[in-house]
Amino acid sequence: MNGFDLGRHMAETGQEVERMLERLLPGIRGTESRLFEAMRYACLGGGKRLRPYLVMASSGLFGVGTHHALRVAAAIECVHCYSLVHDDLPAMDDDDFRRGRPTVHKAYDDATAILAGDALLTLAFEIVADPDTHEDPQVRVSLATALAKAAGAAGMVGGQMLDMLAEEEEFDIGAVTRLQRLKTGELFAFSCEAGAILGKSDPSRRNALRGYAHDMGLAFQIADDLLDVTGREEDLGKAVGKDAAAGKATFVSILGEERAREQAHLLADQAIRHLEIFDKRADPLRAVATFVVARRA
Amino acid sequence: MNGFDLGRHMAETGQEVERMLERLLPGIRGTESRLFEAMRYACLGGGKRLRPYLVMASSGLFGVGTHHALRVAAAIECVHCYSLVHDDLPAMDDDDFRRGRPTVHKAYDDATAILAGDALLTLAFEIVADPDTHEDPQVRVSLATALAKAAGAAGMVGGQMLDMLAEEEEFDIGAVTRLQRLKTGELFAFSCEAGAILGKSDPSRRNALRGYAHDMGLAFQIADDLLDVTGREEDLGKAVGKDAAAGKATFVSILGEERAREQAHLLADQAIRHLEIFDKRADPLRAVATFVVARRA
Numbered sequence: 089m090n091g092f093d094l095g096r097h098m099a100e101t102g103q104e105v106e107r108m109l110e111r112l113l114p115g116i117r118g119t120e121s122r123l124f125e126a127m128r129y130a131c132l133g134g135g136k137r138l139r140p141y142l143v144m145a146s147s148g149l150f151g152v153g154t155h156h157a158l159r160v161a162a163a164i165e166c167v168h169c170y171s172l173v174h175d176d177l178p179a180m181d182d183d184d185f186r187r188g189r190p191t192v193h194k195a196y197d198d199a200t201a202i203l204a205g206d207a208l209l210t211l212a213f214e215i216v217a218d219p220d221t222h223e224d225p226q227v228r229v230s231l232a233t234a235l236a237k238a239a240g241a242a243g244m245v246g247g248q249m250l251d252m253l254a255e256e257e258e259f260d261i262g263a264v265t266r267l268q269r270l271k272t273g274e275l276f277a278f279s280c281e282a283g284a285i286l287g288k289s290d291p292s293r294r295n296a297l298r299g300y301a302h303d304m305g306l307a308f309q310i311a312d313d314l315l316d317v318t319g320r321e322e323d324l325g326k327a328v329g330k331d332a333a334a335g336k337a338t339f340v341s342i343l344g345e346e347r348a349r350e351q352a353h354l355l356a357d358q359a360i361r362h363l364e365i366f367d368k369r370a371d372p373l374r375a376v377a378t379f380v381v382a383r384r385a
Numbered sequence: 386m387n388g389f390d391l392g393r394h395m396a397e398t399g400q401e402v403e404r405m406l407e408r409l410l411p412g413i414r415g416t417e418s419r420l421f422e423a424m425r426y427a428c429l430g431g432g433k434r435l436r437p438y439l440v441m442a443s444s445g446l447f448g449v450g451t452h453h454a455l456r457v458a459a460a461i462e463c464v465h466c467y468s469l470v471h472d473d474l475p476a477m478d479d480d481d482f483r484r485g486r487p488t489v490h491k492a493y494d495d496a497t498a499i500l501a502g503d504a505l506l507t508l509a510f511e512i513v514a515d516p517d518t519h520e521d522p523q524v525r526v527s528l529a530t531a532l533a534k535a536a537g538a539a540g541m542v543g544g545q546m547l548d549m550l551a552e553e554e555e556f557d558i559g560a561v562t563r564l565q566r567l568k569t570g571e572l573f574a575f576s577c578e579a580g581a582i583l584g585k586s587d588p589s590r591r592n593a594l595r596g597y598a599h600d601m602g603l604a605f606q607i608a609d610d611l612l613d614v615t616g617r618e619e620d621l622g623k624a625v626g627k628d629a630a631a632g633k634a635t636f637v638s639i640l641g642e643e644r645a646r647e648q649a650h651l652l653a654d655q656a657i658r659h660l661e662i663f664d665k666r667a668d669p670l671r672a673v674a675t676f677v678v679a680r681r682a
Contacts, residue, residue, distance in 0.1 A: 114538050119560065123538055123546040174503060179476075179495035198476035199549050202499065206471060207538040209503065213510045214533035217526050225522040229514050232529050236511035241411050241420055241504040249420040252496050263416065 094375040101144050101161075102137040104154075108162040112215055126196045126204035127211075131169045134187035134325075138308075138376070139164045142279035145372040146297055150287025156222050160231060160282045163215040167239050168275065170208035173201050175248060181330070188325030209239070222286060230285050238278035247271025251336075259337040268309040269302060276305035280373070296362050300373060303359035308380040310352040313338040314345065315385070323385040352381040391672040398441050398458075399434040401451075405459040409512055423493045423501035424508075428466045431484035431622075435605075435673070436461045439576035442669040443594055447584025453519055457528060457579045460512040464536050465572060467505035470498050472545060478627070485622030506536070519583060527582050535575035544568025548633075556634040565606040565636075566599060573602035577670070593659050597670060600656035605677040607649040610635040611642065612682070620682040649678040 109131050114124040140161035147157035176183040176191040177198060184194050193201035215221060216231040237243055247270030250259075254267060280301040284294035316328050317340050331338050340348045359377040363370045406428050411421040437458035444454035473480040473488040474495060481491050490498035512518060513528040534540055544567030551564060577598040581591035613625050614637050628635050637645045656674040660667045 119550060119554070120538075120543045120546040122550070123543060127538065170503075174499055177476075177499065179474075179499060200546070202471055202474065202476060203542050203546050203549075206467075206502075206506065207542040209506060210533050210537035210542065213529055214537060217529040217533060225526045229522045229526045229529070232510055232514040232526070236507050236514060240507035240511060241424065245500050245504040245507065246417045246420060249417040249497070249500050252500075253416060253419070257416070 092371050092375055094372065094379055097372060098137070098141050101141050102135075104158055105137050105140040105144075105161050105165060106132065108158045109165060112159070112162050112166075112211070114211075122196065122200055123203055123207060126192055126200045127207055129195060130173050130192050130204055130208060131166060134189070135165075135169075137161075137165065138380075139168050139275060139279040142276065142301070142373070142376065143282045145370075145376065146280045146283025147286055148283070148372065149293075149297075149366055149369050150283055150289050152283055152286040155220075156286055157283065159215055159218070159221045160286065163212040163221075163235070164275065164279050164282070166208045166212040166215070167235065167244075170205040170212075171239075171244055171248070171275075173205040173208070177201060180248075180252065183327060183330075185326050212239075224288075227285060227288065231282065234278050234281060234285060238274040243270055243274035244272075247274070254336045255334050261339075261342050264337050264339060264342065265306065268306060272309055273302050273305040276308070277301040293365065296365055300359045300362035300377070303355045303362065304373075304377045304380060307352045307355035307359060307377065310339045310348050310355070311381050311383060313340045314348060314352070315383075316340075317345065319385065325385075349381075356381045389668050389672055391669065391676055394669060395434065395438050398438050399432075401455055402434050402437040402441075402458050402462060403429065405455045406462060409456070409459050409463075409508070419493065419497055420500055420504060423489055423497045424504055426492055427470050427489050427501055427505065428462060431486070432462075432466075434458075434462065435677075436465050436572060436576040439573065439598070439670070439673065440579045442667075442673065443577045443580025444583055445580070445669065446590075446594075446663055446666050447580055447586050449580055449583040452517075453583055454580065456512055456515070456518045457583065458576075460509040460518075460532070461572065461576050461579070463505045463509040463512070464532065464541075467502040467509075468536075468541055468545070468572075470502040470505070474498060477545075477549065480624060480627075482618075482623050509536075521585075524582060524585065528579065531575050531578060531582060535571040540567055540571035541569075544571070551633045552631050558636075558639050561634055561636060561639065562603065565603060569606055570599050570602040573605070574598040590662065593662055597656045597659035597674070600652045600659065601670075601674045601677060604649045604652035604656060604674065607636045607645050607652070608678050608680060610637045611645060611649070612680075613637070614642065616682065622682075646678075653678045 113128050116124045143161040143164060144157050173192045175181050176186055177193055183191055192204055213232055217228050222228050247267055250267040251271055277298045280297040281294050284297055316331055319328050321328050356377040360374050363373055410425050413421045440458040440461060441454050470489045472478050473483055474490055480488055489501055510529055514525050519525050544564055547564040548568055574595045577594040578591050581594055613628055616625050618625050653674040657671050660670055
């Protein structure tokens with residue numbers, strides 16, 4: 089990749105996204121300040137900011153202004169963080185730690201966590217619909233539509249429902265693939281398509297980015313399953329081995345470690361091939377596909 | 386009101402909204418069908434459909450097409466129902482009955498209820514952003530913005546946070562008024578403004594509707610507090626007397642029954658005065674203001 093330093097680039101972008109989130113999240117004031125605190129706790133000061141990075145990288149392909157791209161990046165991070173807050177609840181995955189610190193319902197309480205999640209999801213739509221995100225209302229409304237489809241019952245929430253059911257039912261490789269495609273793939277796809285929407289790109293480029301995102305997303309998820317088996321809690325900042333303990337089918341439990349690792353690399357290569365129509369401006373996206381299967385945390 | 390039959394009109398509109406919801410909610414299919422079932426259970430077959438009625442009534446002032454208005458009405462009902470599903474959770478108000486039948490987390494489970502609520506909120510934005518809701522993207526994006534502000538941290542969710550805190554803190558009449566203005570008033574206001582947005586009305590008419598909605602909404606809430614003291618569970622389809630048992634300040638606990646009743650009537654009159662700039666096409670809205678303080682359920 090001609091010396092492209094993904095780690096540095098992601099860290100820099102992460103700081104810009106952090107500053108944008110800082111501005112867009114409600115300030116702490118009033119009797120209901122507990123809600124605003126919990127929203128900020130959920131979103132600020134942590135995470136790889138992978139989805140926001142995908143927005144910035146896809147926006148870079150189409151010459152989209154940084155300010156516009158950063159707003160959409162922040163909106164997606166709000167959706168991602170809301171999903172973590174709700175998924176961590178005792179009624180769902182019941183996780184006490186996330187990013188090396190107590191989850192929102194542990195730091196506050198369950199009711200506050202439910203409400204903070206609800207408010208973050210709503211804020212994401214407020215951000216994309218705002219004229220400051222793009223001057224063309226057609227672009228903003230397309231973003232809202234794509235985000236709603238990616239995050240809703242036919243996307244992320246549907247995937248989380250499947251994830252809850254995976255503890256009770258026998259899932260084969262096809263079912264696990266569909267689960268992950270919905271649970272994490274659709275939001276990755278929206279992150280990559282966001283640049284195309286903001287840049288009013290033709291459908292073929294948007295579709296190529298969608299194909300890239302789904303393959304990269306699956307590779308990412310297989311790597312995640314591998315880390316759940318081989319990773320250390322200190323590195324990951326969250327509990328490991330929970331899927332196996334719950335008897336939940338994962339790529340690793342079905343394929344075994346070695347074949348899962350091979351599959352992740354195949355998918356990363358396939359993801360990169362979707363980018364052939366783009367020039368070197370797609371190098372950050374190519375680097376992400378390589379990174380997600382090599383990561384240690 | 387020249388023989389205007391609100392009850393019949395609301396019942397007819399409620400049926401049209403039911404049919405639109407029936408079409409817009411996901412069909413029951415696939416491994417994750419439990420999610421779609423819970424979403425439908427939460428939204429279909431019950432409720433006064435007051436917010437949808439306000440959308441239809443305000444749309445009637447501006448000659449908005451019925452199909453467009455019904456879609457927005459359905460979207461608002463999705464938001465209202467999501468808020469009930471989350472508010473009823475054990476971590477929140479812990480209610481087992483709603484509209485005379487088990488709440489969603491009792492009929493399914495807590496995880497499904499959380500996810501069904503999340504999906505309903507997301508669906509509402511998908512509906513308003515869809516080209517079928519209005520041909521002008523500026524109108525759709527204005528609806529999304531107004532809905533997000535009304536439903537989010539500065540609106541309904543902020544109000545619910547205040548409601549949770551009201552069990553621990555001493556709320557005076559100002560604090561209770563603000564709580565209700567956020568918790569229910571903002572969504573009433575959006576319902577009434579929706580007609581003005583769809584009809585591309587001037588700001589003065591939109592503001593009049595906003596003023597109407599906030600006064601009517603407070604009158605509605607005071608009537609609700611009175612019913613919590615004087616109503617019967619059989620009529621209301623939900624538990625009564627919970628606020629008093631939880632030591633939560635309400636309009637009735639602060640003002641007493643008689644003054645609360647007076648206040649509700651004053652607010653209803655005040656709401657109707659906001660409508661002076663409209664002709665008889667505003668009669669349905671006038672009738673609503675009278676109805677909310679007279680209702681028995």
